[in-house]
Amino acid sequence: MSWIMTRRYAWPILVALVIFVGLNAAASPAFTDSGNWNGMLIGAAPFIITAMAQTAVVMSGDGGVDLSVGPLAGLVNAFIVSVLVPHGWTDPFSIVGASLLVGVASGLLNGIMVAVVRVQPIIATLGTYLAYQGITLEMLPMAGGEAPNWLVSLANSRGGVPGVLVLIVALGIAWLAFERTAFRRNLLAVGGDARAAYASGVNVAAARIIAYVIGGILAATAGLVFTAALGSGDPRVGVPYTLSSIAAVALGGVALSGGRGGMLGSAAAGALLFLIQTLFTLAQVSIFYIQIMYGVILFVALTLNAAGERARRGRMALEAE
Amino acid sequence: MSLQAAKDRLGERRPHAALGRPLLEAKNLRCTFGETIALDSCSVSVVPGEIHAVVGENGSGKSTLIKILSGIVNAESGTLEWNSEPFRASSPRAAQAAGIATVFQETLILPEMSVRDNVMLGLDGVVRRKTSPAREGELVRESLAIVGMVRLDIDKPAGALSLANRQLVGVARSLLRPWRLLILDESTSAIDIEDRDRLFEALRNFRREGRSILFVSHRMDEIDSLADRATVLRSGRSVVTLEHGFISSETLLELMSSRERSRTEKGARAHQNLGARVEPLVTIRGLSVRKGRPSFDFDLYAGEIVGVGGLEGHGQVAFLECVAGSRRPSEGAVYARDALIRSARDAARAKIAFLPRDRKTEGILAPLSILDNVTISALNDLARWGVLRWGHRNQLADQVCRDMKVKMADLKSPIASLSGGNQQKALLGRLIATKPRVLVLNDPMRGVDLGAKAELYEVLVNLAASGVAILLLSTELIELCILCDRVAVFHDHAISAVIERDSLDERTLIDAMFAHRKSAMDADEAAR
Numbered sequence A: 001m002s003w004i005m006t007r008r009y010a011w012p013i014l015v016a017l018v019i020f021v022g023l024n025a026a027a028s029p030a031f032t033d034s035g036n037w038n039g040m041l042i043g044a045a046p047f048i049i050t051a052m053a054q055t056a057v058v059m060s061g062d063g064g065v066d067l068s069v070g071p072l073a074g075l076v077n078a079f080i081v082s083v084l085v086p087h088g089w090t091d092p093f094s095i096v097g098a099s100l101l102v103g104v105a106s107g108l109l110n111g112i113m114v115a116v117v118r119v120q121p122i123i124a125t126l127g128t129y130l131a132y133q134g135i136t137l138e139m140l141p142m143a144g145g146e147a148p149n150w151l152v153s154l155a156n157s158r159g160g161v162p163g164v165l166v167l168i169v170a171l172g173i174a175w176l177a178f179e180r181t182a183f184r185r186n187l188l189a190v191g192g193d194a195r196a197a198y199a200s201g202v203n204v205a206a207a208r209i210i211a212y213v214i215g216g217i218l219a220a221t222a223g224l225v226f227t228a229a230l231g232s233g234d235p236r237v238g239v240p241y242t243l244s245s246i247a248a249v250a251l252g253g254v255a256l257s258g259g260r261g262g263m264l265g266s267a268a269a270g271a272l273l274f275l276i277q278t279l280f281t282l283a284q285v286s287i288f289y290i291q292i293m294y295g296v297i298l299f300v301a302l303t304l305n306a307a308g309e310r311a312r313r314g315r316m317a318l319e320a321e
Numbered sequence B: 001m002s003l004q005a006a007k008d009r010l011g012e013r014r015p016h017a018a019l020g021r022p023l024l025e026a027k028n029l030r031c032t033f034g035e036t037i038a039l040d041s042c043s044v045s046v047v048p049g050e051i052h053a054v055v056g057e058n059g060s061g062k063s064t065l066i067k068i069l070s071g072i073v074n075a076e077s078g079t080l081e082w083n084s085e086p087f088r089a090s091s092p093r094a095a096q097a098a099g100i101a102t103v104f105q106e107t108l109i110l111p112e113m114s115v116r117d118n119v120m121l122g123l124d125g126v127v128r129r130k131t132s133p134a135r136e137g138e139l140v141r142e143s144l145a146i147v148g149m150v151r152l153d154i155d156k157p158a159g160a161l162s163l164a165n166r167q168l169v170g171v172a173r174s175l176l177r178p179w180r181l182l183i184l185d186e187s188t189s190a191i192d193i194e195d196r197d198r199l200f201e202a203l204r205n206f207r208r209e210g211r212s213i214l215f216v217s218h219r220m221d222e223i224d225s226l227a228d229r230a231t232v233l234r235s236g237r238s239v240v241t242l243e244h245g246f247i248s249s250e251t252l253l254e255l256m257s258s259r260e261r262s263r264t265e266k267g268a269r270a271h272q273n274l275g276a277r278v279e280p281l282v283t284i285r286g287l288s289v290r291k292g293r294p295s296f297d298f299d300l301y302a303g304e305i306v307g308v309g310g311l312e313g314h315g316q317v318a319f320l321e322c323v324a325g326s327r328r329p330s331e332g333a334v335y336a337r338d339a340l341i342r343s344a345r346d347a348a349r350a351k352i353a354f355l356p357r358d359r360k361t362e363g364i365l366a367p368l369s370i371l372d373n374v375t376i377s378a379l380n381d382l383a384r385w386g387v388l389r390w391g392h393r394n395q396l397a398d399q400v401c402r403d404m405k406v407k408m409a410d411l412k413s414p415i416a417s418l419s420g421g422n423q424q425k426a427l428l429g430r431l432i433a434t435k436p437r438v439l440v441l442n443d444p445m446r447g448v449d450l451g452a453k454a455e456l457y458e459v460l461v462n463l464a465a466s467g468v469a470i471l472l473l474s475t476e477l478i479e480l481c482i483l484c485d486r487v488a489v490f491h492d493h494a495i496s497a498v499i500e501r502d503s504l505d506e507r508t509l510i511d512a513m514f515a516h517r518k519s520a521m522d523a524d525e526a527a528r
Helices: A008-027 A034-059 A069-084 A092-115 A121-139 A149-154 A163-179 A183-192 A194-199 A204-230 A241-251 A263-282 A287-320 B003-013 B015-019 B062-069 B092-098 B115-120 B133-146 B163-175 B193-208 B220-226 B249-256 B259-271 B316-323 B344-349 B359-363 B370-382 B390-403 B420-432 B450-465 B477-483 B506-513 B517-527
Strands: B024-033 B036-046 B051-055 B077-082 B100-103 B181-185 B212-216 B229-234 B237-243 B280-288 B296-301 B305-310 B331-336 B339-341 B352-355 B438-442 B469-473 B486-491 B494-500
Touching: A008 A263, A034 A069, A034 A163, A034 A183, A034 A204, A034 A241, A034 A263, A069 A092, A069 A121, A069 A204, A069 A241, A092 A121, A092 A149, A092 A204, A149 A163, A149 A204, A163 A183, A163 A204, A163 A263, A183 A194, A183 A204, A183 B115, A194 A204, A241 A263, A241 A287, A263 A287, B024 B062, B036 B051, B036 B062, B036 B077, B036 B212, B051 B062, B051 B193, B051 B220, B062 B100, B062 B181, B062 B212, B092 B100, B100 B163, B115 B133, B115 B163, B133 B163, B163 B181, B163 B193, B193 B212, B193 B220, B212 B220, B220 B249, B229 B249, B237 B249, B280 B316, B280 B469, B296 B469, B296 B494, B305 B316, B305 B450, B305 B477, B305 B506, B316 B352, B316 B438, B316 B469, B339 B344, B344 B352, B352 B420, B359 B420, B370 B390, B370 B420, B390 B420, B420 B450, B450 B469, B450 B477, B469 B477, B477 B506, B486 B506, B494 B506
Parallel strands: B036 B237, B051 B212, B051 B229, B100 B181, B181 B212, B305 B469, B305 B486, B352 B438, B438 B469
Antiparallel strands: B024 B036, B024 B077, B229 B237, B280 B296, B280 B331, B331 B339, B486 B494
């Protein structure tokens, strides 16, 4: 359990997650029925994966945020059903490869704009946010199209193991492996104090660009999940996940100023956002109240996040004197 | 020894021929920031196996020189040769790759990251690790051992260390790089004497291996015990390079100080006002700026200039902030006459005006005009029934700018168009416009050219003569010496000495600043 001991930032969100799993289970006996798990995970996966996509970007600091996460996931979904499939590229290699390439390209675009051209992240990624929405609607004006069978079947449960769970675990393992490289240290340093990192010889621009590329790859993965889950395309499916991903990052204990946090926290927070939704649906609360609830939770989370950050900064400043 | 005598004797020795081909040769480096000339024409050469000191007053260009050599800023003109080949450090990474490792003046430590990560930072690629985690721990421990940090848990966050130990971590970080030239920019200011001596011993060993060290220091004993040669900078120019036997504090002080400065000094001294201490404007009782550090009392009287000195980060800034109401003391209280000062509002009501240190981020409102900048704090007094009286406002701004001798085209021009010195005068004018009884100034002469400095000195002396009490933090010893009626010296978050005018000189200040070094270290050791 040492991996959980060294990730203190994620403790509050993990506790909250356990509580909401309990509340959901108490509210509905069906929640604990293993037959529902697959559907539940398919619902939760976009929240979790887009939250993970947002994480590295926010951690890179200097106002790092990627607004294009949601639209990019939607774009990949539309790209698969309206470009790849009609052209006959239906094999797993083409579809996964092309989708991830789109993610990498988007990450490079955002990253270079932010780290090299030095456009404010919120402005740079607002640009790509709008552009991706437009491109998506151009490729797929309305819901439709068809996903290849192999992709749809991935969304099913096999031998009781939901396909999406395999994916999320695989992403987690991939990130853990990546964390063992020098990148995590560089990312935390760049996000924590870019000047100190630069003066120590860290390639600050490259570290930031890689953070955006990781975001792009994960957002594209979320697009694959949409396609598998829907079995078709929908130009409006991705966009809302931008805001939920930012909410999840804040809830997940990642410092919005950069330099602190990790994917575990935001992934858990993404799952939590989904569980809140299911709980309210079970309680037959109107969708509007769910929105209000999201607002309140985000507000509280951000306040706690800011207060915690201030307290830590204060302690550090005191130490530093 | 006079300058001429020193130069004559140098001529006889021909040091360069004796020392062999230089490792680093910088010629006529020039670097400007806006209107400020940071470095005018600076030449320095370092040969293999020497320890070379760079000395000069604040603002003489030492830090800029270091930044050029380590790839933080680019020189506008001049040449750099490394190993007799043209060289340009385009980034810190490039400088490190060439073999130049720098420990900067600021402690660039990431407090939330572990000591290990802090030491290793920048050695790997962006993704690729160049050393295995196991080997990494060994390397980090070895490097820390050189600076005397043994038995340290390298996986603990670096923020938990004392300032001195964080500086040592910074040194360990640089030592780990494959360097041929190590640059230390006053990076040992907070380090305990024992640790410093250990570090110096290590530096001498490096010298024996044929590696070179370039270090910036204000302390004569350091230069004396370490340096083979010393290059003196003055107003952005390298004046001379002295051989070991020719380095003495008198020579250095004489070479460092310019003629303009001695004129400034005389002016300020002539104005000196030794007001009788009759009416305390600010009374400080049982104040402690940091938990667990001793508390102290202090009184600030009308008409005096009290200096605040100490090594960087020994609590003097916190003290100023407490007096200005922008920080709550950890114990004790500050009173202006009888009013308790607990907030910036209280301070403003008691007519205490505060000039923060960083002009750019805490001082000027860059997009606004000089007029706006000067009058912004006095708007309440300028308004009648909540409506601003424009005529009065212009008058006040005009008056203040004239008093402060702000050189400007027009009150309406943006403040950013002024030179640094004039911006500072305008900011001081903003404080004066509120008719303060007490001025709390955090290093107001920092980055101000000499001419403007002389004018600022005069303004401060005149203000004091008119009955304003001034609390002046300065990082320049000479400034404290020439301007202040007495100086409160901070060490480890408490006043360690108050030096009265008749015994005030740079020597006494330095002694007071470095006093009781040992005790702080022990406390830190115990905390671990």
